[in-house]
Amino acid sequence: MTVPIAENDIDVGETLPPMTEHAVSVSLPTWRANVGYEEGEEWVVAKMKTGYPRFFIHKSIEKFTAAILEKYGRPGERALLFPSPAVARRCQDFFRAQAPELSPAQVRIIDLVPAAAKERSEELAVISPRISAVLFPEDAFRTGKAFWQHSGDGISSRRAEYCHALFLEGGLIDSPALEEMSRFCKGPRRYQRKTSVDITNVSAETRDPTQFVEERFGRNLNLSLTKNAKLAVRRRIAGSLTADVELSEALALERDMEKTRHVAGFSEDDVYLYPCGMSAIFNAHRNLLESRGQLKSIVFGFPYIDTLKIAQKFGPGCLFYGFGSSEELDDLEKRLENGERFLALFTEFPSNPLLKSPDIQRIRHLADKYDFAVIIDETIGNFLNVNVLPFADIVVSSLTKVFSGDSNVMGGSLVLNPKAKFYQQIKKVWDADYEDNHWAEDSLFLERNSRDFVKRIERINANAEAICDALLGHPKVKQVYYPKYSPTRQYYDRCRNPGGGYGGLLSVTFHTKQDAVAFFDNLDTVKGPSLGTNFTLSSPYVILAHYGELDWAASWGVESDLVRVSVGLEEANKLVQVFRRALEAIPS
Template sequence: MSPMVVENDVEVGESLPPATEHAVSVSLPTWRANVGYEEGEEWVISKMKTGYPRFFIHKIIQSFAKDIVESHGREGDSAMLFPTHATASRCRDFFFQQAPDLDASQVRILDFLPAAERARSDELSIISPRVSAVLFPQQRFNIAKTFWQHSGDGVSSRRAEYCQQLFKEGVLVEASTLNQPARVCKGPRRYQKKTSIDLDAPEDLSNGSGEVQDPTQFVEERFGRNLDLSKTKNAKLAIRRRIAGSLTADVSLTEAMALDQDATRTRPVAGFSEDDVYLYPTGMSSIFNAHRNLLRAKGQLKAVVYGFPYIDTLKITEKFGPGSQFYGFGSSEELDDLEKQLEGGEKFAALFTEFPTNPLLRSPDLERIRKLADKYDFCVVVDETIGNFINVNVLQYADVVVSSLTKVFSGDSNVMGGGLVLNPKAKNYALLKRTWNEDYEDNHWAEDSIFLERNSRDFVSRIDRIGANAEAICDVLSAHPRVKQVNYPKTSPTRPFYEKCRNPNGGYGGLLSATFHTRPDAIAFFDNLDTVKGPSLGTNFTLSSPYVILAHYGELDWCKKWGVEADLIRFSVGLEETAKLVDTFKRALDALPGEEEQQ
């Protein structure tokens, strides 16, 4: 066999995509590197330029937090940064819950607002740059980090970058000093220039005065160094319309605003519109706030988590509120048990599930769950991140649908976002709509919205192509004798439940996972697989990960109890040419050690 040419050899700790300042994944290219990361080994940790933003606090955010502590903190303080006072208050409440020995003088909130707002700076009034810092004793950092990870409500790296510059220039000031005069500034220099994010045609290289811009400058402006932040409101509206399904055309923002709604893709629920779509800073924030608001609406009742979920969904229901009932297999027997409890008078606020689940790609029986919810008056929250509404219609069975827009909706792995949708036909809709209208804050940072809107313009065509590629990889893995099991909605025993929700032209998504009969095979396959490797999913490039080791390293025995093996490898399939991708996976399978080498 000819020697393998490795195309995706990205150094450990490098961002994915490489050299991307606000990337949401990081290279952990070998099995050993993933274990080393979990064990905190210096050879991995010291090289980490970035990481998945809810697990690794971006270095720009760390730097800004340090500046705030140096100017406003006490000796031994640390700071965690949030977009608003309300989000910071929830972090402070979590501190007091986790560490009752702390008092208000030790955990305090400082709000930073632009003094220049009084001068009605156009840009500052549009994007409303503000940050609320929770200051706390440094030795309690783990409490703050836990809240940051579970809630998903921390500041984004772009918000931190923008606000830190204003802070250094004396424009972003602590709220109590706002009665003192402050210097007016329109923000970091690169934002001051008026440019359009909707430059699409070659003639746009003209800057309006007849002179042609330098092409490098054009590329920088077109792809985000200089952003026209006045487009923020329309960008957010376009994103909400895409989540609603009414905007599916791959067009510029200006054209998108002028288009009629695409009735063929709008979520098929009577009375539904983009007004029932809410944006959050991350996918986990949409889940966290769904849980929080459902406890407000339905009362302090336990939640049900059905099917083995992404790690933080379960942690949220366990740590915030009265706790949860966990049905980790997602089986019909567990629904029987739930029904028995409900018949016996047990009450729940909501049932949380994923469609399909991550990483086993099993599809819950949403139809039966909906019937139970209607009979016993609890809400159903479905995370559609993996399935996505182009492939499946889960809103028909849900009160609330949540998703991570960081994933396939964006694809570019350089911005975070979350979506939440209310079902106007659900029994509890009026109650939930009122609750959301009272509580909702739009904390999706302006620059993030502009990136997310632009990234998502071609999401329909990407989803179709990624699905076709994933089916091809499923076939390759399923045919190999050393592969123990392939998990994919199309081949899952729960496929009938998936089919109940699959749209007429929908596919089976871009995520699959596999286990091998032996650990040496799993390690050899992973190390020889020529894709980039790291956390996250839904990227335009194929991304592989020993997922259970990375997400559940401290609870592998617990995972095994629910049928989730430690050596499972997860694949998020990208847009590569199908034949080339198939060859990549076949070559990794060919590199498995011979039987005698395994002895």
């Protein structure tokens, strides 16, 4: 028998997509490679060209950090880079709470601001190339990295590249030095490098190959379009853009107040952009604490790891209901009846990786009766498939995933429900507190990537169902997790839009670990962290997300040998054959 050639045999540590400088995933093509990454084995770690940005600090950011430390650091210090002084101060506060043994002088901030010619002032106002570095003793790096990971508010790799070049040419200096500069000093003029979105008149042969991969589809927009790109993205998230249109068309369309989300008075004015989805969740929690006081939160259903960590580490803690069951809602209701009060309930619709859908109608009823906010993460379902805004005070999403699809840019969104009970109260907090820290170049890529969002969702939905059909009923398969086949389907269908599908994420378990490993290692898809990519992407998700707490995850029904599949745009019949061959490779 002829063995099919593996089309997705990508080396350990290669970016996903390959040769993409700002990729947000990395190839971990075997089960052993995933375990090796978690164990810190050199044969994996040494080959890593990148990683998921909240867990792996991009090499461009590391280079910039090293340059800042060389100029401003003290012996034995490390640093983390953030987009604003406010975010840096929050990191400083986290150090005080988590590492009280450090003195205030040991965790300090260097604010770097542009010192450019006046003729550049308008452009600088658009892109805001400033950096706030938090410097601290190197043995406290784990604490700082936890803030970076949980908050999602670290700088992006594109911001690092731009600002590093500016810094090296003297166009980015610490704020005290700027204050001392003469008002007549125009500063250096040649600070602006050719970036990944404004390279012009350079042949493909002379460009950096990773840059060319990103640019060859015409994604070399001008930075002056940043404001318009962000508006178009916000309109797509609001639901007023439900067709595949170019930027000019998106901006020309009349403002549609409530077309898709079905909430009276809703518009893009209630949509906020964040550096990533976790940043949206972190800032939702932070601003609710600010507006409603220091109350515990509820995390309902087994969530993505950092949502729970945010609720546990920032503020007075949380009540965790890891099964997301009706019985747990019964328990919550009893607590509420007995006088317990909470800040907010955080949940995913559906959940990752078990694809369970919570009873958000009942949750909404309890929230209205007992005065807590409801925050729903719609990343997995996405607003084209489901409409959860009527049940939520706040809806968050990771735009890094299927909204972008290209796996080369990070982004997050937060949506306020204008009909929610706390809307006026929390809207004031957002209007006073919100910083748009989504880097200009990232916004341009995000807008470009999302133009065919609608068309992609339909195909991904169909492909995911075809794969599920191939897995269901196979004797080696223990269980398939997918909203259509979940015991909680009734709750999903209650929110499903007319014509909406069941999404592009599914998980599968097997009767033995050996079967899971054989299936995964023989599955001819790209393999690595993240989801929502235009290409099918698989991972032993629990190994990557919960390696240090596998028994804890198993106690909530999340098996360590689960394989998660994010379905892409490949031809459906071809995908089905790929999965069937992987099943056939499992030993009898």
